[in-house]
Amino acid sequence: MTLLSQRSRNASAEFALVEDFFLRSSSGEARNAEEACDFSFGNPHEMPLAGLVEALARNLQPQNPQWFAYKISEPEPRAFIAKALSSELGLDFEPEDIALTHGAFAAIALAFCLVLDAGDEVIIPVPGWFCYASMLRAADLVPVKVGLSEPDFDLDLEAIDAAITPRTRMVVVNSPHNPTGRVYSQEQLQALADLLDSASNRIGARIWLLSDEPYRRIRFNHTPFVSPAALYPWTLIDYSYGKVLLAPGQRLGYLAISPRLPAEQRAELQGATFSVQMSMGWTFPSALMQYSVASLENVSIDLDALATKRDLMLHSLEQWGYQMVHPEGTFYLWGEAPGGDALRFIETLAARSVFVLPGTLFERRRHFRISLTANIEMIERALPIFRDAIG
Ligand SMILES: Cc1ncc(COP(=O)(O)O)c(C=O)c1O
Numbered sequence: 001m002t003l004l005s006q007r008s009r010n011a012s013a014e015f016a017l018v019e020d021f022f023l024r025s026s027s028g029e030a031r032n033a034e035e036a037c038d039f040s041f042g043n044p045h046e047m048p049l050a051g052l053v054e055a056l057a058r059n060l061q062p063q064n065p066q067w068f069a070y071k072i073s074e075p076e077p078r079a080f081i082a083k084a085l086s087s088e089l090g091l092d093f094e095p096e097d098i099a100l101t102h103g104a105f106a107a108i109a110l111a112f113c114l115v116l117d118a119g120d121e122v123i124i125p126v127p128g129w130f131c132y133a134s135m136l137r138a139a140d141l142v143p144v145k146v147g148l149s150e151p152d153f154d155l156d157l158e159a160i161d162a163a164i165t166p167r168t169r170m171v172v173v174n175s176p177h178n179p180t181g182r183v184y185s186q187e188q189l190q191a192l193a194d195l196l197d198s199a200s201n202r203i204g205a206r207i208w209l210l211s212d213e214p215y216r217r218i219r220f221n222h223t224p225f226v227s228p229a230a231l232y233p234w235t236l237i238d239y240s241y242g243k244v245l246l247a248p249g250q251r252l253g254y255l256a257i258s259p260r261l262p263a264e265q266r267a268e269l270q271g272a273t274f275s276v277q278m279s280m281g282w283t284f285p286s287a288l289m290q291y292s293v294a295s296l297e298n299v300s301i302d303l304d305a306l307a308t309k310r311d312l313m314l315h316s317l318e319q320w321g322y323q324m325v326h327p328e329g330t331f332y333l334w335g336e337a338p339g340g341d342a343l344r345f346i347e348t349l350a351a352r353s354v355f356v357l358p359g360t361l362f363e364r365r366r367h368f369r370i371s372l373t374a375n376i377e378m379i380e381r382a383l384p385i386f387r388d389a390i391g
């Protein structure tokens with residue numbers, strides 16, 4: 001008989017494929033070998049950004065006895081982010097709209113805790129980030145997986161509408177999208193906002209939109225970005241600095257309440273974030289990261305170098321016959337495995353020390369994902385192996 005709770009068993013079941021790949025498969029270990037070309041997860045393969053290191057080093061020096069005291073959502077970084085986000089998104093955020101968190105993970109969990117109850121249904125995209133379902137299960141919530149339209153991986157509004165039931169309370173939108181790199185247009189998001197408004201009226205309960213935006217600043221060719229928070233008042237934004245800094249182990253992010261939310265509801269949420277963050281455990285970022293917020297505002301991975309890697313890989317792979325999606329953002333490439341069998345394809349590559357993620361981790365067995373956080377030497381070593389694999 002198991003001692004584990006039902007919800008932890010449900011969460012583990014949702015996470016089983018990723019856990020196997022990450023911890024137990026032969027790929028798991030071999031990815032760390034010196035000769036490995038690691039395109040699997042969005043982890044750094046180059047030295048950390050100087051701007052990040054400088055900010056951390058500077059703020060490591062205590063300026064008063066309280067320097068490393070408990071931190072909540074501190075007023076200074078909160079006000080800074082409210083101002084920066086207002087100008088980035090063209091919305092009027094107040095400091096109280098911003099809850100500083102331990103990365104996007106904690107912001108997402110905070111959003112679930114703030115507005116959802118056990119048993120509520122949450123629509124998540126498929127393919128999509130592999131942690132939504134397990135996070136929902138761990139919180140006793142019910143993931144409802146809705147496919148994106150193929151082959152373009154746009155939002156499938158009809159499928160979303162059809163998946164809404166009287167228990168639906170949230171729809172997660174992730175743009176720029178992991179794993180496809182799609183950035184949704186204003187028209188699509190407006191149509192989704194209209195749909196959610198009428199569906200909320202139909203079921204007699206408000207459906208929230210969680211806009212998962214950790215890749216918001218990683219876009220190519222000036223692709224415009226519109227946050228759903230500008231179009232649908234019942235939107236919560238989660239953000240992480242882990243992507244743009246390519247330092248996901250230094251946890252910093254936030255949850256932001258849409259300023260378009262009706263005033264009374266906005267005030268209710270603003271008033272609740274502190275106690276909910278406390279109740280969930282210590283979801284606040286560390287002191288060091290909070291002090292660094294202002295210095296990190298303009299620190300970023302080199303987007304031109306990323307675009308060069310994207311173009312080199314896309315051009316080569318397509319020339320050899322791979323069917324790839326052209327990402328408008330993120331640091332991923334998503335394409336069809338030759339022969340349509342992702343597991344066989346990743347084994348072929350892994351045998352020659354090239355590691356990519358199988359689409360099965362995103363519930364798509366024909367596809368694979370490449371993380372462009374691999375360094376240029378890895379890309380150059382791997383390209384002939386990709387060419388042979390389609391041979
Ligand atoms: C779509 C998406 N959302 C949220 C996260 C979580 O970000 P963080 O680990 O920086 O909290 C990730 C990380 O991979 C992601 O890809």
